Amino acid sequence: MTEPSVALAGSTLPAGDDLDLLLLIRHFELALLDLFGRGELNGTTHTCLGQEYVPVALRGLLGEADHVFSNHRGHGHYLARFQDPAGLLAEIMGREGAVCRGVGGSQHILRDRYVSTGVQGESLPVATGVALHLKRTSPGALACVFIGDGTWGEGAVYEALNLAALWRLPLLVVVEHNGIAQSTPTTRQMSGTVRARAQAFGARHHGVETSDVAAIRRELAPLVSEVRFEGRPLVVEFATHRLGPHSKGDDTRPPEVVRQAEANDWYRRYAEADPARFGAADRAQRERVAAVVAEVAARPPAGWDPCA
Amino acid sequence: MRVAENLNAALHAVLEADPSAYVIGEDITDPYGGAFKITKGLSSRFPDRVLGTPISESGITGLAAGLALCGDAAIVEIMFGDFVALAFDQIVNFAAKSVSMYGSHVPMRMVVRCPSGGGRGYGPTHSQSLQKHFVGVPGLSVYEMSPLHDNRVVLEEMLAAGRPAVFFEDKVLYTRRMHDVGDLFLHDHLAGSGGTAGAARVFLEDPEAADCVIIAPGGMVERAVGAMRRLLLEQEVSCTLVVPSRLHPFDVEPLLPSLRRARAVLVAEESTAGGTWGSEVAHRIHAHLWRDLRRPVTLVHSADSVIPTALHLERSVLVQESTIHDAVLEALRD
Numbered sequence: 203m204t205e206p207s208v209a210l211a212g213s214t215l216p217a218g219d220d221l222d223l224l225l226l227i228r229h230f231e232l233a234l235l236d237l238f239g240r241g242e243l244n245g246t247t248h249t250c251l252g253q254e255y256v257p258v259a260l261r262g263l264l265g266e267a268d269h270v271f272s273n274h275r276g277h278g279h280y281l282a283r284f285q286d287p288a289g290l291l292a293e294i295m296g297r298e299g300a301v302c303r304g305v306g307g308s309q310h311i312l313r314d315r316y317v318s319t320g321v322q323g324e325s326l327p328v329a330t331g332v333a334l335h336l337k338r339t340s341p342g343a344l345a346c347v348f349i350g351d352g353t354w355g356e357g358a359v360y361e362a363l364n365l366a367a368l369w370r371l372p373l374l375v376v377v378e379h380n381g382i383a384q385s386t387p388t389t390r391q392m393s394g395t396v397r398a399r400a401q402a403f404g405a406r407h408h409g410v411e412t413s414d415v416a417a418i419r420r421e422l423a424p425l426v427s428e429v430r431f432e433g434r435p436l437v438v439e440f441a442t443h444r445l446g447p448h449s450k451g452d453d454t455r456p457p458e459v460v461r462q463a464e465a466n467d468w469y470r471r472y473a474e475a476d477p478a479r480f481g482a483a484d485r486a487q488r489e490r491v492a493a494v495v496a497e498v499a500a501r502p503p504a505g506w507d508p509c510a
Numbered sequence: 511m512r513v514a515e516n517l518n519a520a521l522h523a524v525l526e527a528d529p530s531a532y533v534i535g536e537d538i539t540d541p542y543g544g545a546f547k548i549t550k551g552l553s554s555r556f557p558d559r560v561l562g563t564p565i566s567e568s569g570i571t572g573l574a575a576g577l578a579l580c581g582d583a584a585i586v587e588i589m590f591g592d593f594v595a596l597a598f599d600q601i602v603n604f605a606a607k608s609v610s611m612y613g614s615h616v617p618m619r620m621v622v623r624c625p626s627g628g629g630r631g632y633g634p635t636h637s638q639s640l641q642k643h644f645v646g647v648p649g650l651s652v653y654e655m656s657p658l659h660d661n662r663v664v665l666e667e668m669l670a671a672g673r674p675a676v677f678f679e680d681k682v683l684y685t686r687r688m689h690d691v692g693d694l695f696l697h698d699h700l701a702g703s704g705g706t707a708g709a710a711r712v713f714l715e716d717p718e719a720a721d722c723v724i725i726a727p728g729g730m731v732e733r734a735v736g737a738m739r740r741l742l743l744e745q746e747v748s749c750t751l752v753v754p755s756r757l758h759p760f761d762v763e764p765l766l767p768s769l770r771r772a773r774a775v776l777v778a779e780e781s782t783a784g785g786t787w788g789s790e791v792a793h794r795i796h797a798h799l800w801r802d803l804r805r806p807v808t809l810v811h812s813a814d815s816v817i818p819t820a821l822h823l824e825r826s827v828l829v830q831e832s833t834i835h836d837a838v839l840e841a842l843r844d
Contacts, residue, residue: 303613312612317579321603327569328604331576331584338558339580358599361569368564506613 215476216415218483220258223285224415225487227254227278228469230287231446233491234277234294238450242499247294247308250278252445253378255468257282259418260346260376263426267343269332271325272318274309275378279348283316287494297501304504323349323356326375330362333371342430344372352383354392354399363403363435370433374426375405377437380444385454400437410440413468443467513657514684517548520661521585524669525556528583531669533560534570535587535623545589546625546684571597574620575605575674583619583669590636591624591678595643602647605674609649617672618649621665627680627729627780628812628828633819639729639780639812642787644676645758651675652758652787656728657688658697658710659755667755678757680729680780691735694742700752700764709765712751714742718768720750722838725765725791726778727757730829734778737834747842757787762794769795770802774841778810778834782827786811808841810834 215221231249238247253275261282264270272279280290280301289301293311296304301313309320319325326347333345353359354377366373377396381388400407408425410418422438429436443463447453453460464470473480525531533552535544539562543550553560563570567588574584588594594601601622608616628637644652653668653675655661668675691697691712698717699708711717712735722741726734734751741747750772752765769775775795777788792807813827 300613302611305613306611310607310611312608312616317612319604321599324572324599324604327566327572327600328576328579330569331573331578332580333576334573335577335580335582345576358568358572361564361566362572364564365566365569365573508610510615 215472215479216258220415221472221480221483222487223258223261223282224254224468225484226285226287226490227258227281229488229491230277230281230291233495235446235450237295237495243295245307246449248275248449249446250275250444252443252463252467253380254278255413255415255418256376256378256440256442257348259415259422262415262419263422264346265343266315267336267340269315269317269329269336269343269345271329271345271347272311272316273322273325273348273350273353274320275350276309276311276318276348279318280311280316284313287491288498291494291498292501292504295498296504297498298504299498299501300504303506305506322353323358326359326362327365329373330365330371333366333373334369337372337433344374344426344429346374346376348376348378350383351377351379351381351388351392351396352386354396355383360403363400363405366435367403367405371435372429372433373435374429375435375437377439378442379439380442382444382455384448385452396437396439403435405435405437407437407439410438413442413466511688512684513655513686513688514546514548516688517655517661517679517684518550520665521549521552522555523662524583524585524665525552525559530581531559531583531585532574532577533585533587534563534574536563536565536570536589538562538587544587546681548625548684549587567593567596568600571600571622572604574622575600575608575618578605578618578620578674579608579616585621585623585665587623589625590632591626591640592635592638594622594624594640594676597622598643601644601650601674601676606647606649609673615672618674619669619672620674621668622674622676624676624678625681626678627682628817628824629682631819631821631824634816637817637824638782639678641678641727641757641779642781642785645787645790649673651756653677653756654727654729655679655683656710656753656755657683657686657690657731658712658753659728664755678727678729682732683729686732691731692739694739695735709755710753712738712753714748717750718771720748720768720772721842722747722749722774722776723752723765723769723772724749724776724778724834724838725752725754728753728755729780730778730834733829733831734834736831737838740831740835741838745839747838749838758790760791760794762791762798766798770799773804774808774838775803776808776810776834776837776841778829778837780812780829782812782817783814805841805844808837810837
């Protein structure tokens with residue numbers, strides 16, 4: 203199969219709050235890499251640089267009653283849902299006010315109907331259980347699961363898709379196909395296609411080639427509605443790009459591959475399309491994140507009793 | 511009443527009492543009613559909440575965890591306990607972790623039922639007792655079915671605890687009568703040990719005054735009581751059998767007075783050798799009673815072997831009544 207490519211979005215910038223959110227996520231992730239570089243973060247993290255538009259587009263299609271399942275690369279998913287950079291950063295830094303008291307860290311977060319876990323494919327069967335519950339108790343609500351192209355190596359994905367299609371569960375699977383699973387290109391870890399996999403289970407599949415937030419919503423709105431009210435699982439496959447390393451400093455891709463990802467980046471396109479408006483929004487979010495970093499870093503450590 | 515009937519009635523009762531309770535598993539619906547007929551009648555009474563599934567142990571265990579995450583109660587039947595290995599990730603890395611890894615207590619009302627153990631000639635992959643692999647997982651409880659514990663009480667306890675439990679059910683036990691300890695012995699419950707249902711005790715006259723204490727889960731009761739009978743009649747050795755319902759976390763403190771007085775303490779289980787539940791129990795006892803014990807706790811378990819299919823070979827590997835009998839005499843020898 204071929205490398206995914208993102209068709210150029212138009213020169214129109216997203217609406218103000220969408221652009222702000224895109225930039226918030228971008229600067230949040232850049233700030234994390236900077237903190238790591240300075241040795242101020244414990245453990246590891248996985249940034250979603252380049253993929254920010256996926257959860258930003260989806261937030262316009264999801265409601266409070268919907269459950270969202272995120273994964274190891276979940277900062278964008280969380281920020282798109284809650285716009286709470288301080289709570290998330292406190293979680294990652296182990297500071298007071300952390301969403302999960304510093305226990306879960308970057309990849310294990312639970313807040314209201316949002317949950318993330320760090321094991322590939324694990325959340326799909328769980329999401330089918332949640333979807334079953336929703337179908338019974340709040341018709342019209344759905345369970346949305348973010349996975350990557352690499353996640354399709356896990357058998358749990360197939361068990362869950364089979365159950366969801368068989369029982370007509372309101373399950374929305376969002377595949378962020380960035381062409382690389384940690385360090386392994388998709389061409390070396392996946393035979394066949396995501397589309398054929400979805401279709402094999404009778405689940406609907408839809409490919410998204412653009413990074414234009416408004417266009418994505420227009421495309422997906424009727425399909426997501428079918429998930430809600432007709433109980434037909436939907437697999438939405440975003441052709442996207444991961445700009446940064448898998449975690450930190452572990453990017454072994456050839457320079458031309460990274461350059462191609464950068465050429466597709468929404469950030470550069472929007473900056474060139476409307477330098478004045480973009481520049482102002484960019485500056486505002488950069489400063490917002492810088493203030494959050496300074497404020498959270500000064501907080502005392504998070505408290506938690508392992509035996510409580 | 512047979513143990514299978516007691517368990518079936520318990521499942522009926524849970525579904526009847528709790529409209530958010532589900533029973534999920536392969537081939538569990540009527541008219542088949544499960545490979546061991548434990549779920550018989552459930553799907554006819556509760557068709558929306560008793561769900562026959564594809565052969566997907568990982569998937570259905572994850573599905574149960576999703577229901578539990580939403581506040582429902584979910585009971586999964588793994589057709590043969592051996593197959594729970596396929597669901598290990600969902601149990602260990604999701605369901606049990608979720609109780610605490612998000613920084614605050616997340617109640618997970620979830621039970622994974624595992625028909626287990628040998629003695630029926632099902633061979634190496636359908637006869638195991640995998641309890642030991644679930645001991646010491648934070649947030650996870652391990653229970654074992656017993657003919658001395660009402661399954662309704664045990665099921666309610668597991669669900670009320672708000673943390674996932676793996677429930678091991680010795681397959682041979684399904685056909686046995688509840689509370690059957692023969693004509694020689696009495697039985698009672700020791701409060702505060704082995705879950706709120708308490709550890710059951712089988713004894714001659716005074717449970718606190720025996721030459722030997724045998725700690726063994728439900729699947730071992732028949733063999734242990736058989737050994738106790740022979741020891742009494744042939745050797746005039748008195749034993750008290752302690753049968754916990756909850757194997758982990760294990761409450762050792764209430765047992766200490768009687769253990770201190772005994773001349774020998776054994777832990778017997780069907781698990782194959784190595785990293786056993788019994789070694790964990792023994793360690794706990796040693797930590798409390800090292801100076802009072804005459805000798806270290808004796809571990810009785812099956813051989814370090816796969817479980818063969820042929821009857822004579824299977825017997826040579828699995829713990830028998832004679833294994834316990836001989837181990838007690840050996841422990842009392844010096």
